[in-house]
Structure formats: structure tokens, C-alpha cells
Amino acid sequence: MDPMNPVTSGRTGLPRERSRAAMSRPARQSSLREHNLSLVLRHIVDSPTRTTRARVSEATGLTKATVSELVDLLVTAKLVTELEPEPGERVGRPGVPLIPAARTFVGLGLEVQADHIAARAVDLQGTTLYERVTVGDFRLSDPGDTLRQLARLVTPMVATITSQGSRIAGACVSVPGLARLGSSVVRYAPNLGWEDVDVALVLRSSAALQGISIEVGNDADLGALGESRTRSRLAGVSRMDQNFLYIAGEVGIGGAVVLSGDLAGGMHGWSGEIGHAVVDPDGPMCNCGARGCLEQFAGKDALLRRAGLPLTYSTEELRAVALGGNLEALAALNDAAGALGRTTAAAMNLVDVDRLILGGAYAVLHDLLRPGIEAELSTRVMARRWIPLHVEGAVSGEMASLTGAALRVIDGVVAHPTPWVA
Ligand SMILES: [Zn+2]
Numbered sequence: 001m002d003p004m005n006p007v008t009s010g011r012t013g014l015p016r017e018r019s020r021a022a023m024s025r026p027a028r029q030s031s032l033r034e035h036n037l038s039l040v041l042r043h044i045v046d047s048p049t050r051t052t053r054a055r056v057s058e059a060t061g062l063t064k065a066t067v068s069e070l071v072d073l074l075v076t077a078k079l080v081t082e083l084e085p086e087p088g089e090r091v092g093r094p095g096v097p098l099i100p101a102a103r104t105f106v107g108l109g110l111e112v113q114a115d116h117i118a119a120r121a122v123d124l125q126g127t128t129l130y131e132r133v134t135v136g137d138f139r140l141s142d143p144g145d146t147l148r149q150l151a152r153l154v155t156p157m158v159a160t161i162t163s164q165g166s167r168i169a170g171a172c173v174s175v176p177g178l179a180r181l182g183s184s185v186v187r188y189a190p191n192l193g194w195e196d197v198d199v200a201l202v203l204r205s206s207a208a209l210q211g212i213s214i215e216v217g218n219d220a221d222l223g224a225l226g227e228s229r230t231r232s233r234l235a236g237v238s239r240m241d242q243n244f245l246y247i248a249g250e251v252g253i254g255g256a257v258v259l260s261g262d263l264a265g266g267m268h269g270w271s272g273e274i275g276h277a278v279v280d281p282d283g284p285m286c287n288c289g290a291r292g293c294l295e296q297f298a299g300k301d302a303l304l305r306r307a308g309l310p311l312t313y314s315t316e317e318l319r320a321v322a323l324g325g326n327l328e329a330l331a332a333l334n335d336a337a338g339a340l341g342r343t344t345a346a347a348m349n350l351v352d353v354d355r356l357i358l359g360g361a362y363a364v365l366h367d368l369l370r371p372g373i374e375a376e377l378s379t380r381v382m383a384r385r386w387i388p389l390h391v392e393g394a395v396s397g398e399m400a401s402l403t404g405a406a407l408r409v410i411d412g413v414v415a416h417p418t419p420w421v422a
Pocket of ligand 1: 275276286287288289290293
């Protein structure tokens with residue numbers, strides 16, 4: 001059986017609308033092989049439990065023989081690992097459990113935020129292998145200086161990964177601003193003070209990052225992506241069943257909409273800028289040039305200022321102060337929750353989702369913010385009378401965007417495994 005031939009897509013083995021297209025046979029075969037390899041690898045990577053060749057065959061509709069040959073290729077390429085056979089569910093040979101390979105391929109998630117820079121290396125299993133964070137003030141920073149500092153942060157990590165024989169599949173840089181996934185340019189990051197910065201160009205001037213493919217992405221988009229994948233894996237919920245509005249509180253506030261497991265990025269990949277929804281047209285000036293934006297009421301700096309705390313305080317410290325009964329901190333959180341509830345109600349009415357996930361710094365504060373947000377949603381979201389609305393803290397933790405950036409690279413390997421198999 002030729003592993004390039006699927007059994008599910010008709011007599012010619014091509015999707016019907018493309019079967020008469022003017023593709024040459026070798027091109028057609030290589031794209032089918034890529035498609036089928038990706039299909040099999042996707043199933044193994046996304047499977048919440050150990051899977052087997054038989055289960056991959058059932059789930060993908062490919063024949064057992066085809067799956068077997070494709071799995072052999074993935075095992076040889078160290079993308080998939082076979083475990084010791086376990087007793088079979090049926091009569092006959094026991095199934096060989098298949099899992100994504102550990103520590104062989106690594107996605108580098110990098111991040112620049114107003115108050116820290118960070119790097120995290122994640123493998124095909126989604127396990128964090130290495131992580132480094134430097135806390136600092138990167139508000140209105142020089143992009144060259146900041147990115148060179150980020151390169152220095154990640155250099156020892158790259159050296160360790162390569163000395164251990166792992167392959168770096170690429171890097172994705174999370175930034176709080178307009179940055180389209182797949183490009184290398186940050187168009188506008190108001191809190192960093194960056195405009196039209198080619199991040200890959202600067203990072204590649206570091207010897208450690210030369211030859212590594214580098215893309216940028218918006219922090220909330222990547223946080224939502226990380227959250228979606230983490231939820232699928234932890235709860236065994238299929239990717240297709242992931243639908244939610246995600247808001248991430250940092251110094252700025254980002255948002256993202258996930259529909260059927262995919263980011264709804266908008267025409268230019270810039271959707272989700274809920275942090276600049278207007279709360280009070282006469283409110284404080286925002287770094288974006290407008291007045292009274294949500295992040296001036298509910299962003300991390302705004303929360304700390306309103307609570308009378310230093311801007312160097314972490315979210316955990318703010319939480320501890322509020323739980324200690326500090327009235328100013330509680331009032332700051334209450335006001336922020338109200339503003340968040342009113343703006344997210346508008347977004348939920350607009351895009352029709354019933355789940356709001358609080359990410360970034362809000363993941364740490366979600367139980368304190370939730371009552372105030374729910375009070376607004378319960379009076380403002382039209383669908384509330386017919387469907388239950390859910391407000392939940394992110395399960396992927398405070399630095400979900402960093403995980404999401406690394407998983408974006410891993411996603412790329414899974415979507416296009418051929419270069420790594422070859
Ligand atoms: Zn603004």
C-alpha cells in the first residue's frame with residue numbers, strides 16, 4: 001500500500017473539487033503525502049490519551065496499512081514515539097501505544113511585555129523544557145535594545161537544546177500589539193512604543209538565532225491559541241468544540257475570539273483589540289492616542305494605580321493585598337470588573353459566544369473579577385435568557401501567550417511535517 005494514497009477522498013484519492021486540477025502527479029502525490037502525514041501526526045499530538053495505529057485509522061478514515069507506513073515515517077523522524085505494547089482491547093495482537101516524541105523537536109516561545117521579557121521551550125508533548133523570564137520596564141522601550149536583550153536571554157537556552165540533540169523548529173514572538181501571525185513585523189505596540197519593527201531582522205543578528213524561522217503574533221491571539229490547545233488536551237475536548245472570547249489583562253488588555261478551535265483573526269489578523277474599547281470618552285488618555293479606553297480602567301497598571309500600589313507589584317501581590325481586605329484594592333478590582341463586563345458583553349453580543357475566558361494577569365485574579373463581570377453579562381448579553389453564560393479563568397496560566405507562542409511553532413510542525421520527515 002502506498003502511504004501517499006488515502007482511502008477517503010474518492011476514486012482518484014483527491015478531494016473532488018481538485019481532482020481534475022492541473023496538478024502534476026508527483027506534485028499531487030507529495031501534497032497528499034503531506035496532508036496524510038499531518039492528519040496522522042495531528043491525531044497523535046491532539047489525542048488526550050495514548051492512541052494506536054488502529055485508533056488513528058478509525059479517526060482519520062485512512063486504511064490501517066497506510067496509517068502504519070505513515071506512522072513508521074513519523075517514528076523514524078522522531079516526531080512520534082512507540083511505547084511498549086499493552087494488552088489489546090480486541091482479540092489479536094496488542095496495540096502499540098503512540099505518543100508525540102519528547103524533547104526531539106522544540107518550539108521557542110518568546111515574549112516582550114511592558115513589564116517582562118521571557119522565553120519558553122516546549123516540545124511536541126506540550127511540555128515546557130526550559131523557561132527564562134526577566135522582569136523589567138519595557139514601556140516605550142527602544143525595540144533594538146529590547147530585542148537584543150531578548151536574544152541574550154534565549155541564547156543559553158538555544159545552546160542547551162542543540163547540545164542535547166533536539167531540533168529547534170522555529171520561534172514565535174508574542175507582543176502586545178498589532179502583529180499578524182505569519183509575518184515578522186510588529187505594526188504597532190502602544191505600550192512598548194513600537195511602530196513597524198521587523199522583529200526577525202533584529203533577532204537574527206544574534207548568532208544563536210540565525211537560521212531559525214521567526215514570526216510574530218499578538219499576545220492575546222497566542223494566549224487564546226495556547227488556552228484552546230491546553231483545554232483540548234486536559235479535558236479531552238476536541239479542538240472543533242472550542243468556542244470562546246478570551247481577554248488577557250497585562251499592562252494593556254488584549255482579546256481574541258476562538259471559533260471551532262481556530263482564531264478569528266479578521267481581515268488583517270488584527271482583531272480582538274478590546275483594550276481600546278471606550279469605557280468613558282472623558283476618561284484618562286490612553287497610549288493609543290484616544291481617551292478613556294478599557295485598559296485605562298482595567299489594565300494592570302491602572303489596577304495598581306487605583307489600588308494605591310507601586311507599579312512594580314505583581315498580580316499575585318495585588319491579589320494578596322485584596323484578599324487581605326484592602327478596601328482600595330477591592331474597589332479597584334470591582335471597578336475593573338464592571339468595565340470588563342460592559343465591554344465584553346458588547347463583544348459577546350457581536351460574535352455570539354457563550355464563554356468568556358480570563359487570561360493573562362486576569363487568570364490570577366479571575367475569582368475576584370468574576371462576580372462583577374457576571375453581574376454585567378447577566379443584564380447585557382441578549383442570549384442570556386436562552387443559554388447559560390460561562391466566565392472562567394484560563395487553565396493555561398498567567399503566561400499563556402508564551403506557551404501559545406511555543407505551541408504555534410509546534411502547530412506548524414504538525415501542519416507541515418514533510419520538511420522534518422525528509
Ligand atoms: Zn487606547
